[in-house]
Amino acid sequence: MSGVLLTAGPIATMKSLQRTSKVFLFSVTKSKFDTASQKLQAANLGSLVFLNKSSGVFIKKTPDEIASILTMPENADLCTMEEYTARFDLPPAGIIKESLLDKLVEQGLVAPRDLKSW
Numbered sequence: 001m002s003g004v005l006l007t008a009g010p011i012a013t014m015k016s017l018q019r020t021s022k023v024f025l026f027s028v029t030k031s032k033f034d035t036a037s038q039k040l041q042a043a044n045l046g047s048l049v050f051l052n053k054s055s056g057v058f059i060k061k062t063p064d065e066i067a068s069i070l071t072m073p074e075n076a077d078l079c080t081m082e083e084y085t086a087r088f089d090l091p092p093a094g095i096i097k098e099s100l101l102d103k104l105v106e107q108g109l110v111a112p113r114d115l116k117s118w
Contacts, residue, residue, distance in 0.1 A: 002078045003028075004036050004058050005045065009092030010114040011104065012037075014055040016093035030055045044069055045078075051103050059109055063088055091115065 004012045014033040037048040037058040046060040060066075063085040070081055092101065092115060104110040 004033070004040060005060065005079055005084055006087045007093060008087055008090035009096075010060050010062075010088055010110060011092055011096065011101075012058040012060065013093075013096055013100075015095050019093065019095045033058075043075060045075075047109075049109060051100065051107075057100070057104065059104070060088060062114075 003017050007016045014028060014030055017033060018028050034048065034056050037046075037056060040046055040058065041048050044061075045066055046058050048056045048058050050056045063081065066084070067081060069075060070078065070084060101110070101115055105112050105115070
């Protein structure tokens with residue numbers, strides 16, 4: 001689950017997790033990504049949305065929104081606030097298609113300012 005939180009930028013997809021994690025996680029399947037994202041959503045760390053028939057998109061909450069949640073003992077194994085903030089502040093992974101980013105902005109799911117240097 002921490003891999004989803006530590007992908008670059010405010011959103012994560014299965015492909016961005018596979019390609020940008022410190023350890024290449026090509027073994028991550030759609031099912032595993034969706035399950036991890038659903039657990040993070042249940043912990044109120046973001047939202048899993050489906051814009052098409054393929055894999056979901058996990059939209060991470062801002063560091064300010066999750067500071068109190070991420071520091072709870074039950075979430076201690078996910079990542080530190082410093083790690084999360086550093087990764088959140090990066091532009092989305094280059095593997096994420098511009099058309100997907102456009103859809104997220106058009107539907108009001110992500111603010112353009114959160115997609116730094118996209």
